[in-house]
Amino acid sequence: MSVSLADLRGRDPQIFTDGCPTRTVLDHVMGKWGILVLLALSDGTQRWGVLRRNVAGISEKMLASTLKTLEADGLVRRTAYPEVPPRVEYALSPLGRDLMQRVLPLMEWVADHAADIVDRSA
Amino acid sequence: MSVSLADLRGRDPQIFTDGCPTRTVLDHVMGKWGILVLLALSDGTQRWGVLRRNVAGISEKMLASTLKTLEADGLVRRTAYPEVPPRVEYALSPLGRDLMQRVLPLMEWVADHAADIVDRSA
DNA sequence: CGGGATCCTGCACGATACTG
DNA sequence: CAGTATCGTGCAGGATCCCG
Numbered sequence: 001m002s003v004s005l006a007d008l009r010g011r012d013p014q015i016f017t018d019g020c021p022t023r024t025v026l027d028h029v030m031g032k033w034g035i036l037v038l039l040a041l042s043d044g045t046q047r048w049g050v051l052r053r054n055v056a057g058i059s060e061k062m063l064a065s066t067l068k069t070l071e072a073d074g075l076v077r078r079t080a081y082p083e084v085p086p087r088v089e090y091a092l093s094p095l096g097r098d099l100m101q102r103v104l105p106l107m108e109w110v111a112d113h114a115a116d117i118v119d120r121s122a
Numbered sequence: 123m124s125v126s127l128a129d130l131r132g133r134d135p136q137i138f139t140d141g142c143p144t145r146t147v148l149d150h151v152m153g154k155w156g157i158l159v160l161l162a163l164s165d166g167t168q169r170w171g172v173l174r175r176n177v178a179g180i181s182e183k184m185l186a187s188t189l190k191t192l193e194a195d196g197l198v199r200r201t202a203y204p205e206v207p208p209r210v211e212y213a214l215s216p217l218g219r220d221l222m223q224r225v226l227p228l229m230e231w232v233a234d235h236a237a238d239i240v241d242r243s244a
Numbered sequence: 245c246g247g248g249a250t251c252c253t254g255c256a257c258g259a260t261a262c263t264g
Numbered sequence: 265c266a267g268t269a270t271c272g273t274g275c276a277g278g279a280t281c282c283c284g
Contacts (some may be wrong), residue, residue, distance in 0.1 A: 003226045005165050005176075006231050006273055016158060016229075018179035021236040026157065029232075032276085035148065040162060044128050048246050054127075057140030064247060067145075072243035085141045085245045086284080096234070098233035102228040104125045106140075110151075111130050113217070114143035117150075154256085170266050181258055186267065207265045208264085250282075256269075256276090 018113060028073055029099070033058055033066045038092070039107060041076065042100045045091040148197055151221070155180055155188045160214070161229060163198065165220045167213040197221060 008015050016022050028034055040046065040054040052063055067090060070076040075096035076096065081087040092100060130137050140142050150156055154178065162168065162176040174185055189212060192198040197218035203209045214222060 004232050005161050005229075009229065012233070014160065014235055018176075021240040022232055025232050025236045025239050028146075030175060032149070039138065048138070048144075049136050052246095062277060063280090065277090068133070069243070073239045074242045077240070079247090083262070084284095086247085088246060095239075099231060102231045106224040107127075108125050108130065109142050109221060110147050111137050113221075114147045117147050117197070117217075118143040119196045121191070121197045122254095174266095182267070183259090184267095186258065187256095202266090206264095208267085210266060246284095247282105250281085251279085253278080254276095256274095258271105258273085260269105260271085261268085264265100 002061075025073070028069050029075075031066075033062050034102065035107075037063070037066050037070065038075065038087070038096065038100055038103065041090060041096070042104065045089050048088050051090060067117065070104050142202065149196070150191050151197075153188075155184050156192065157225065159185070159188050159192065159219060159231075160197065163212060163214050163218070164226065167211050170210050170212070172214060189217055192218075 005016070014020050029038070031075075036055050036058070037051070040051055043054075046054065048063075052060070054060065055063065058066075067076060067078070069076050075092055077091050079089045079091070081089075093119045127138070136142050138148075140146050151160070154203075158177050158180070161174070162173055165176075168176065169187075171188075174180065174182065177185065180188075187200060189200070196215055199213050199215045201211045201213070203211075
C-alpha cells in the first residue's frame, strides 16, 4: 500500500533529484504561499478580493505572482469578465482539484498535529 | 469524504491564518528541503553521509539545519553511537511516519504529473 | 476592482574552511 | 565521519504608488 522513494526511483531514477521537474513543481506548490492559495480555492471559485482576505497575510504582489505561476502550471483557472468595474474569478482546474484531493488529507493531519509539534519545539 | 478549508475552519477559525502553528509546521515541512529529507528517510534509517547523497543537491549546512528543525518538531529521531569514527543515524519518528503516510501519495501524484505541468508552463 | 511597476530589505541558502 | 563556524549573496517577498 505504502509508496517509498525507492519505489518512485524505480520508475525514474532521476526523480526528485536536482533539476528534475518534480523539484520545480514542489517549489511552486509547496512554496510559502502556493498551498495556502490552493487551499483557499478548494472552497470554490473566488474573486481576487475574497481570495486576498482568505489567504491571511499575503501581499498583493505575492498573490498575483503565486496565481500566475499556478495558472501557468495549469492548476488554477482564471476567468476575467469584461465589465466595469472589472471582475476576475479564480478556480481550481480539474488538475488542481485532483492535486488537492491528495493535499487536503495532509492539511487535515497538519491541522490536527500542528499544536503538538510547535509545543515540542518551543 | 473530502475535506475543505471551510471544514477545517469550522473546527478552529484561526487555522492556517497568519501566525497560526499550522503555518509554522507548513514552513518546516514544506520548505525547500524539509519534504525531500523526510522523503529520503521514508526509505528507512540512514547515516548522515548516505542522507546527504540521497537528497541530491543539499549543502551540509542545509542538511544540518533541516535535520535539526525536523528533530525539534519530533518528526525525525537522531541516534548517535559513541564510537570512533562517529556514527550517527537518522530515522523517522512514529509521528514522522504518520505524516509521511499522508505525504507519499502526494509525492506519487507529483511524480506522475510533474512533466506535464512543467511542459505546460514552459 | 484587479492588478502592474518599482524599489528595497532580510534571510535562506551556498561555498569554503575547520574540528572532535 | 559528522558535523560547526564564518562569510557572502541572490532572490523571495514586503511596501508603496500607479493605472485601465
